Amino acid sequence: MNVGLFIPCYIDQFYPNAAIATLNLLSKLGITVRYPVNQTCCGQPMANSGFEHLTQGCNDLFIDNFEEFDYIVSPSGSCVLHIKDHLHSPEQEDKAIGIRKKVYELTEFLTDVLKVEKLSARFPHKVGVHQSCHGQRGLMLAQMSELVDAPFSKPLHLLKMVEGLELVELSRPDECCGFGGTFCVAEEAVSVKMGKDRVADHLNHGAEYITAADMSCLMHMEGILRRQKSNVKVLHIAEILNAQ
Amino acid sequence: MTSREQILAKILSSQPELQALPPDVLTAFPAADPIAAFATLLNTIGGTCIEVSNYEGIQKYILEHFAGQRIVSTLPELNTISEQGWENQDPHSYADVDLAVISAHFGVAENAALWITEDLMHQRAVPFICQQLAVVLSRKEIVQTMHDAYLKIGTADYGFGSFIAGPSKTADIEQSLVLGAHGPKGMTVFLLD
């Protein structure tokens, strides 16, 4: 199995540990992973701001970097969703379609493709899980509270394999954190209030760590936690699934 | 071009290719005891369900609870306890009717709504303007869901009809539920054997 690692730009720049944990976790599961060094960004920041027409450069670069792989795996639901929904190329649309079908968020790759049922990880802490919207509602990583349907959760399925980990219940299990890309500055007041409320839900239920399958939401919540001088930390789910 | 022609022309050039209607929906999960379901729901939406075996039971209940008040009814069985000739008055005069007693075609178990058409109201304003509403319903006339309700209504002709579920209510002030917004403050359903 030929797996390409897609590391979103802000994870590359700010959260290398999440990327390293992803790489190591996959290696531990016997998967050979290669990171194409010429990758940059999926183009989502521009597209979500209404500038999808400026993303062709990013799209073409993405296709060049990743077309050769059987699977493309990324520790970010949001960026994966963007590729799945919006990767196009007038000149090589067949390749774009191929990539859209083989790109996976990390937890869905672990549950759906590798069908992982056991992990050797230990993390003896109380953990709150933030359901990032694009992963949850876009990629359907977990059942959504709005729908009348059977419950399931790919991230929780994996976290339950981690020794010593205690999950905390939240009052609002799948409310948005308010990051929203450029929304976080364009709508600063509401974004901050959403972030504070989300963080408070985790704090009120005794979480020591907040985790998610998306680092961008965690970056937003981390900014708020650190401003509040809280001891609660954020960790990408790969770092917990890979913890010893 | 009139606005009518203009609007219709624009629609014709804008509407997408014809998409078929889905198949009719039937009740998927019927209540095991629709009468009990109806009564429970009526209670939760602020109404009261009284089981009676005949009109004497209804008369007795009304006399116990509404003695000396202005009572109008569309039911000849209640002539002795209700005002006569009210139908010919100006509907505005019903504002001080304390109790209006009418009947319904049928009730719906899933929401405790009663289907009542104009012919059962005699005057359209009555069930809405009275202070308290009472409706007589045969126990046999309770359907499961709104799908069954419309099957029962079918192509019936009426000038006006309404599903009425409980007393008039509002929660417009801070989501606090208050019964008796403009219309009836209470609703009693007499379930008749």
Add this chain to the structure above:
Amino acid sequence: MSSGTKDHAALSEIFNKDEARVDWHDETLWFVRAKRDKAAHNIPEWESLRETASLIKNNVLSNLHNYLIDFEEQAKKNGVTVHWAADAAEHNQIVHSILKKHQVDRLIKSKSMLTEECHLNEYLKEQGIDVIDTDLGERIVQLAKEPPSHIVLPCIHKKKEEIGELFHEHLGTPEGMSDPVFLTAAAREHLRETFLTRRAAITGVNFAVAETGEFVVCTNEGNADMGAHLADVHIACMGIEKIIPKRKNLGVFLRLLTRSATGQPITTYSSHFKKPRPGQEMHIVLVDNGRTTQLSRPDFRNSLKCIRCAACMNTCPVYRRSGGHSYHTAVAGPIGSILAPNLDMKEYADLPFASTLCGSCSNVCPVKINIHEQLYKWRQVIVKEGYADPKKKLAMKAMEFTLSNPFVYRNAGKAGRWFMKHAPFTVNNKLNLWYQHREMPEVPKESFGEWYKKNKKND
């Protein structure tokens, strides 16, 4: 509207100055969302019911021309007068001409978001006609001289103490009295008096049936019925998209509407108006006002499927924390944000951006409108049509340049440096809006790319 030139972000910032009040607003609406969830979960076939409703509405949009003609024909047979209005101005003139004919200078109106959209009250006031809104929430905002902030709960932004003050001033209730039961009773007396003295009533329309020419109006208070059955003239105003094909389709929509809106199994009154009562005149005004334009936009026409339940507002984490008035349009929230740009793209260019695209709105929508996808698409249209901020345009171009060139990206600086200046969360930041209430991420000693080069590349 009353917002002047402020956009959603600026109006939300003002709303957020009182954090305790934002918490109260958020909790109140979350409570409504929770009631909706409970009601939906009581219907095991909920999702298939939504799908059916969506398919019926798809059929309506694809056959609207014929359905409107059928509806008109049936309504006329029923003795109802049918009018067609191309825009808000014509709608208002039609209503005015009916009132003039009957020499009516004061009337009552039950809830109709269409008349809000057309600013009917203001127009009639200019013509010397007094309109009293009879829905309690609408009456409250009318007394406060504000527009409704929510299409189902018009005064949800108001605290009971503020309503008590308004009632003290206008209805003479005792000062300091804020008990909802007492205030509702006071409004009941005041409005029942009004019902008895008005000869004309305006109502909205929830559904209009092409097959029979009847229309259905849903209320909990009974105000539409009180108004219509006592008045000599009943004028029902409806957008052309309110048509449904058959009477039996009502079974599907009435099961979904109120469960989605408030969690009730059905509204107290679901009234089917087919013929005027003897001696009464009944009018229906069919209004376009931009709807045919929306129908012509394949990406956005599904917004016309809306049945105005407001579930998307109650679930929207942005709406709950910014308030309905921050949307500066008659229909607020996610659905308003995809309807309004069709009416005036420049005025409402901000609204599609007032969302995190979390997608909860699309999940609660009883007719399955892809609201969050349309928000994304409106963003593209608004930028292409030239309504984007020029500063944002430059920033996006700079970002595009860097991000589509791996060499530039890698050499833009060591880990984090380029991002600190240009990342999405700091991109248009003269005052560094991120940092006002959030710490910046810490810059690691090396990027993942740098780490990989050192540790893995030659594995």
